[in-house]
Amino acid sequence: MEIGTGCGTSGIWLLRGMRPTAVLTTVDVEPEHQRLARAAFLAAGFQGGRYRLIGGLALEVLPRLADGAYDMVFCDADRQEFPGYLIAALRLLRPGGIVVFNATLPGAAAADRPPGEAEMAALTDLRDQVRSDERLVPLLLPVGNGLLTAVKQA
Ligand SMILES: C[S@@+](CC[C@H](N)C(=O)[O-])C[C@H]1O[C@@H](n2cnc3c(N)ncnc32)[C@H](O)[C@@H]1O
Numbered sequence: 001m002e003i004g005t006g007c008g009t010s011g012i013w014l015l016r017g018m019r020p021t022a023v024l025t026t027v028d029v030e031p032e033h034q035r036l037a038r039a040a041f042l043a044a045g046f047q048g049g050r051y052r053l054i055g056g057l058a059l060e061v062l063p064r065l066a067d068g069a070y071d072m073v074f075c076d077a078d079r080q081e082f083p084g085y086l087i088a089a090l091r092l093l094r095p096g097g098i099v100v101f102n103a104t105l106p107g108a109a110a111a112d113r114p115p116g117e118a119e120m121a122a123l124t125d126l127r128d129q130v131r132s133d134e135r136l137v138p139l140l141l142p143v144g145n146g147l148l149t150a151v152k153q154a
Pocket of ligand 1: 003004005006007008009010024027028029033056057058059076077078081126
């Protein structure tokens with residue numbers, strides 16, 4: 001699943017890496033972004049049955065989704081909410097699943113602007129949470145602005 005559908009760019013890459021029978025769930029608060037993402041998925045050759053676009057604030061939508069039903073949770077919405085997305089992801093992921101946070105290197109820009117104080121504090125919280133949770137095996141990849149990943153152990 002993807003938190004922060006945007007215009008669908010990362011969703012297309014996720015769909016390309018998924019089994020043909022797998023379904024991508026995405027969440028975004030902006031209806032226009034969801035519309036653009038749907039058009040991008042169709043243009044890339046993915047029919048409607050391959051994805052489910054849910055509109056709304058991530059922290060309001062995520063509690064409604066099923067426990068242990070997801071292989072991957074890719075987080076690319078509001079960085080101040082990343083610690084909350086991690087808590088939700090731990091419930092949503094099946095054992096062996098992976099959570100991925102985009103743009104997590106200190107000082108990394110997201111949406112073409114540098115992080116503010118609240119975002120920096122949230123990223124510090126996130127790193128502490130990932131490091132201290134014994135269920136997680138973390139890995140920070142120096143890709144783009146830093147992909148913080150963690151596997152939920154079986
Ligand atoms: C950086 S963009 C995501 C880009 C996307 N991954 C792509 O490849 O196109 C962040 C997205 O998160 C959405 N967003 C921001 N805050 C959100 C929140 N609290 N809940 C849900 N979506 C949110 C924005 O509307 C925006 O579309």
